[in-house]
Amino acid sequence: MIDIEKLQRDIKISYNKDLKDVNERVANTAEHVNEEWGINPNELSIAEIKAITSTIVELETKPLYEEVEKLVAQKEKIEREIERKTALLQDMKYKVFDAMEAVLDKDDEIALAKLHQVKLQTIDLFDILGEMVESAIISALEKEADFDIEETLKEAIKELTYESIKEGSLNTVRVRKILSTILQISVDIAEAEPTKAKIILQPTIKGLRTGLFMAIDRFKQRLAFMPIEAKHILIEDYDTIIEDLNQSDVLFSQVIQTKAQESSPPIKKALEEIQKGLKFDLEELLHLSKETAEIMREKFSSLAKSAIKKSSKMLNSDAAKEAKRMGTQVIGVAKNVLSKALKKPQND
Numbered sequence: 001m002i003d004i005e006k007l008q009r010d011i012k013i014s015y016n017k018d019l020k021d022v023n024e025r026v027a028n029t030a031e032h033v034n035e036e037w038g039i040n041p042n043e044l045s046i047a048e049i050k051a052i053t054s055t056i057v058e059l060e061t062k063p064l065y066e067e068v069e070k071l072v073a074q075k076e077k078i079e080r081e082i083e084r085k086t087a088l089l090q091d092m093k094y095k096v097f098d099a100m101e102a103v104l105d106k107d108d109e110i111a112l113a114k115l116h117q118v119k120l121q122t123i124d125l126f127d128i129l130g131e132m133v134e135s136a137i138i139s140a141l142e143k144e145a146d147f148d149i150e151e152t153l154k155e156a157i158k159e160l161t162y163e164s165i166k167e168g169s170l171n172t173v174r175v176r177k178i179l180s181t182i183l184q185i186s187v188d189i190a191e192a193e194p195t196k197a198k199i200i201l202q203p204t205i206k207g208l209r210t211g212l213f214m215a216i217d218r219f220k221q222r223l224a225f226m227p228i229e230a231k232h233i234l235i236e237d238y239d240t241i242i243e244d245l246n247q248s249d250v251l252f253s254q255v256i257q258t259k260a261q262e263s264s265p266p267i268k269k270a271l272e273e274i275q276k277g278l279k280f281d282l283e284e285l286l287h288l289s290k291e292t293a294e295i296m297r298e299k300f301s302s303l304a305k306s307a308i309k310k311s312s313k314m315l316n317s318d319a320a321k322e323a324k325r326m327g328t329q330v331i332g333v334a335k336n337v338l339s340k341a342l343k344k345p346q347n348d
Contacts, residue, residue, distance in 0.1 A: 002037060002039070002048060004047060004048070004051045007033070007037065007048070007051055007052070008051050008052075008054075008055045010036065010037075011029060011032075011033070011052060011055045011056065011059075012055060012059065014029070014032050014036075015029060015055075015056070015059050016028050016029075017059070022060060025056075025060075026056060029052070029056060030052075033052065090123060090127065093122060093123050094123070097115065097118075097119045097122070097123075100115055101115060117159075120159060120160075120163045121163060129160065129164055129178065129181050129182065130181055130182075130184075130185050132160060133157070133160060133181070133182050133185040133186065134185050134188075134189065136153070136156040136157070136160070137153060137185070137186060137189050137200060137204075138189070140152055140153045140156065141189075141193070141196065141199075141200070149199055149203075150199060150202065150203040151203070153199075153200070153203040153204065153207065154203035154204075154206045154207040154210070155207065156207065157182060157186075157203065157204050157206075157207025157208060157211065158206075158207040158208075158210045158211040158214070159211070160182065160207075160211070161178065161179070161182060161207060161208050161210075161211025161212060161215070162210075162211040162212075162214045162215050162218075164178045164182075164211075165178055165211065165212060165215035166214075166215045166218055166219075169241070170215070170216065170219055170241055170244060170245065171240050171241060171244055172240075172244045172251055175212070175244070175251065176251060176254075176255060179208055179212070179251075179252070179255045180255050180258070180259070182204065182208060183204060183205070183208065183255060183256070183259050184259060186200055186201055186204040187201070187259050187262075187263055187267055187271075190267055190270070191263065191264060191267055194266055194267070197266065197267055197270045198270050198273075198274070201267075201270055201271060201274055202274050205256065205271075205274050205275075205278070206281070208252075208255075209252065209278070209281050209282075209285060212248070212252065212285065213284070213285050213288060216245070216248065216285075216288055216289055216292055217288060217292075219292060220288070220291065220292040220295060223292070223295055223296055223299055223300075224299075238296075238300065241293075241296065242293050242296060242297060245289040245290065245292055245293035245296070246289065246290060246293050248285055248286055248289040249282040249283070249285055249286040249289075252278075252282060252285065253275065253278075253282065256271055256274075256275050257275070259271060260272055260275075
């Protein structure tokens with residue numbers, strides 16, 4: 001039996017990188033192994049083939065690996081820089097709005113409300129969503145007795161939900177994360193203020209539902225005027241968005257159920273009671289979602305099909321050709337195994 005480690009060391013020493021291409025270099029190595037080790041390439045075992053090919057792959061790809069490592073390091077550096085610049089960008093947005101707020105009359109609530117509405121639409125909400133929700137709920141709870149906490153809180157949560165969802169993809173992962181983040185903060189505060197749990201949770205859930213409804217409705221309206229660039233992005237996520245829209249009620253219910261299961265018994269009970277009263281709201285949400293999915297299907301299914309046709313051109317790529325060849329080889333191996341099994345004499 002051949003010593004595999006010695007064979008690999010010999011190949012590394014004898015491998016001739018001066019030959020013009022990989023075909024010549026591999027052929028030269030096969031000839032060397034035949035002469036030096038007395039092995040015909042057709043008679044190599046799987047272990048020997050693996051040892052030879054892995055050694056050659058290592059020799060041939062070493063420069064490329066080094067380049068990839070450098071590129072990965074550069075990519076990571078760029079990502080860190082993007083993160084820093086994004087934080088600076090967000091900070092500058094805050095400074096602009098703070099400066100604008102300083103210009104306005106502090107007693108003019110209408111002017112301040114307009115500015116804050118624009119601020120909500122301008123800054124990147126997701127990074128600070130939890131803190132904003134916490135601040136909104138606590139601020140509402142601290143208001144005087146005649147203040148309509150539930151309606152105001154519902155309105156605040158609706159706006160935060162809508163503004164957080166509307167500009168991005170409607171795929172389940174993103175929407176669920178936004179809904180879960182907002183509801184989790186409400187649950188945390190309700191746990192600390194159990195006597196006010198329903199006052200906090202009911203408007204939160206209603207605000208979440210309305211905000212999601214508004215975001216889907218906005219998406220529905222924009223489908224007709226979506227630019228070509230956005231349509232291509234949409235096509236890439238076509239199947240996912242269609243599927244997610246057709247089960248928006250399930251997504252919404254699951255977010256509430258998950259938080260209920262993770263909460264204390266009193267909060268769990270409050271969430272379950274609120275959820276029972278959502279039947280009509282969820283039917284309305286699902287109806288809108290299905291309408292939106294149907295419009296998307298009618299407008300973009302042909303575009304999706306053309307995208308598939310374009311992708312079929314890739315069948316002529318080297319990777320596709322290799323995949324076809326390997327698929328054929330797999331069938332060949334399977335047939336060979338079956339043939340041997342059938343020829344094998346059976347014991348009486």
